Amino acid sequence: SKVVLGKSGFIKGSLNCQDADIEGRFNGNLNVSGILSLRATANIEGEVIAGKLAVEPGAMFNASCKMKSGSSSTTETKTDDKTSPYDRSQRLKKASNPLK
Template sequence: MFNDKKGSKKGQMEAGKSQNRISHGTVIEGDITSQGGFRIDGTINGTLQTPAKVVIGKDGSINGSLECGNADIEGNFKGKLSVTGLLTLKSSAVIDGEVVISKLAVEPGATFNATCSMNTGVKNLSDSNKKGKTA
C-alpha cells in the first residue's frame, strides 16, 4: 500500500542521473548523444552532446566538439566547447579551440588557448529592485 509508486517504471532512471565511463585506452570515433553524465579517461574523436556533467580526466581527451551542462577538465580538449553552466579547468588542463560558456573557473597552471564567449543571463535591475520593495 505505501510502496506503490504511480507512474514510475521499474528500472527506469531519471535523465542525467546515469554515469557513462570511457576508460583509459578506449578510442571512440564518431558522435555520442546521451542524457547521462560522462567520465572520460580515454579519447573521443567526434562530438559529445549531453545536458549533464562531463569530466575529462588527466589522461582523457576530446578532439571535436562538446556540448554539455557542466564540465570539469583535467586532460586535453581541442575543438568547439559549449557549456551551459560551469566550466572548471584544473591545473593540468589543456584547451585549444573555441569556447562558449556561462561561468568559468581556472586553476593556476591550466593552458587555455581559445577564443572565449561568455553567455550569461543579464538581470534586469528594475526587476531586482521590485523584489526588495514592499507596498
C-alpha cells in the first residue's frame, strides 16, 4: 500500500507501508519497505526505516534512519565465463597494469 501525506497533513505515531510520499509533518516510527519520498515541505521526526529514500531540497529530516538491505532471497547470476573469480581478478589486474 502507498501512503500519501499532503502539505497540511500531520501524523503522530507509527506507520508501516510499502511506499510513502510525504509533504506534511510526521512524528514517530516510519517503516517503509519500498520508496520513501520526502517533498520540499516535508518535516520528519523520529525513527525511519526505508528501502529507498528520496529527499527534495527543503525537506526537514530530523530522524534516525536505517536503510533496508536488498531482498532476503538469494539471486543467482549465471555467466558463460568458466574461470574462477580469482582467475578473473588476476586477469583484470594484469590488464590494468601491463608493465607487470
